[in-house]
Amino acid sequence: MAFIKNVFNEMRLVTWPTGKELLRYTGIVLGTIILVALFLGIVDYGASLAFEWFIGL
Structure with missing residues (x-):
């Protein structure tokens, strides 16, 4: 229970964005x-074109 209480206390300290x-x-x-x-x-796409050119397809 102490862990959960500490989590809630820490969450109150968080600065939430608007x-x-x-x-x-x-x-x-x-x-x-x-x-x-x-x-x-x-x-x-460029690598595919280069590979196709290299292997001659």
């Missing part, structure tokens, strides 16, 4: 994910 901050942070995360996905897609 709704506006949460939306901003979510947008940053989603934007970063999209950029990384596009970058990896382009690299994968």
Whole structure:
């Protein structure tokens, strides 16, 4: 029981983001994910073309 009580006490000390901050942070995360996905897609496509050229297909 002491553990649960300590968890609740620690959770009261957490600084939670406001709704506006949460939306901003979510947008940053989603934007970063999209950029990384596009970058990896382009690299994968380029590697596929290079591999096909290398093996002569």
